[in-house]
Amino acid sequence: MRNECMGLINLDKKGAPSVSKLSYARPIASIPIAGRYRVIDFTISNMVNSRMTNVGIYAKEKYRSLTDHLGSGKDWDLSRKTGGLCILSPENTKYHNQYEGRNGDIYTILANIDYIDKSEEEYILIAPSYMICNIDYLEALEYHKKSNNDITVIYKNIDNANKDFKGCLTLNLDGNDRVINIGSNLGTFPRANIFMEMYIMRRKDFVSCIYEIVNLGTYSYFQDFITHEINNIQVGAYEFKGYLKCINSIQSYYEMSKELLEPEVSQELLYSNKRVLTKEKNQAPTIYKENANVKNSFIATGCVIDGVVENSIIFRKVHIGKNTVIKNSVVMQNCTIESDVVLSNVILDKNISISEGKELRGDENYPMVIEKNLSI
Structure with a gap:
């Protein structure tokens, strides 16, 4: 059965967080976490566990440690002749002097648009690396296909937004789970719909959107396109109900490390039937x-x-x-x-x-x- 969806991990997000001393020489994606993993392992594993065999990573800078960790992708079963794992960079492309918004992710995507355009999957899922969860993207994809949305975004409703997820995006939804607008969590109210910065849409529609944005020259980030065109496109929302942590500060990294010691959290993230895969290193027992x-x-x-x-x-x-x-x-x-x-x-x-x-x-x-x- 042909896979329906390809995965795109975008490391060049608007307002992408910095985890202080831990991300000086590496992207957040390659920060060690949970004893033997890297942050990006969770996102890649979610995609692989959801039967995605074509995964691209858009990396802008400081990605040497990332390429060392990922290698050919064999530890995630992504070392393949067709599809597999591909790390993409916007450096030295034909678009370098043609697109003014090259400080944003639109330029990063545009610089490697052929990779997406030549893929065969009908749908594409775009996700960041720093939203830590164990999610079944197949369920979200089925929701998207039945909803007739142009774009489906994934969110989690939380009751401690005044303490956690500060600076993350929030969604205002109507009664039909349509996105009315996208804002920012300022920590004012305890309950909020936290946008997990994950999108699902048809691959060809995504490519068309990128070219349209470039032709108009209006946006540097795909996120801005969604926010400002919300009344002109049908954006729906899929609710995720599992554990979620956004690694966007030293505090959130430290909090997650402590939460991992709670049995229910470690069971969901690390010990469920949806394994988190990582680079294998054969070591002697402790x-x-x-x-x-x-x-x-x-x-x-x-x-x-x-x-x-x-x-x-x-x-x-x-x-x-x-x-x-x-x-x-x-x-x-x-x-x-x-x-x-x-x-x-x-x-x-x-x-x-x-x-x-x-x-x-x-x-x-x-x-x-x-x-x-x-x-x-």
Whole structure:
């Protein structure tokens, strides 16, 4: 059976968030998360689990770590002769001096429009990398096909918008789940329809929209086209009811890391029948030495632990020395933490060494972040 839908992961979004020290040298898409994954793994896995075999990633900058992680796409079963995984960049194209709005995603898409135009799937789904969820896109696609919408957007209704998802887009809907307008979550009201920045439409219609936008020269971002043309096109909304987190700040990254330690969240995201796929790395099992004491934590493979770890996420190949205490923290791969160290509410990026006797403490709402490749 021919696949009906192709996937497009857009890393060049309007107002794309920056996760402070964790995204200086990498896009949010390749930030390590949940012990062994990268942020983008969730979006790619959702697409693959929804039988999409043609996935494109529009990356604008800082994507070396992303290409290293994704490789040929074989770990996601996307190393294929037809379709498969394709990473696209807008650099040095024939449109570089022809389109004034080249600071937005319209130019990024235009620069590689042939990739979409020559694909065979009838529909296209566009999604960001930083909306973390485990979603069945097949259900959303069926909803779109039955609705006769020009575009179907995906949203989640939440009751804590005054605390979470600040800065994200919101949808105002009528009684028929039609989008009336698109706004921004300023944190004023607790309940809101959070737009997950995911669109479904016919592939040929999407290509036509891009060319129309370019000819008019009116928009730099596809999101702006939807917002301002809402009265001229039929935009419907599909409601997602599962777990959702937007990784758009250090705080949201840290909050999700803590929420992953809740059984119902980890079960939905990581241990359901819809697996999250990632780059396989064969490591030896973790060694728990005589003084190891681990409570309510994720511990990846290849670690050596001789201290206390509580409510924390420890990535691959981390060494934790004797009498060291780590609580409410995230320690990324290849970190070495010597003896008698105390870490509380701390995020350590990759390849960090903490010498004996050091004490690092952050706030429970604003963790201390240590950039990668440092020795303290």
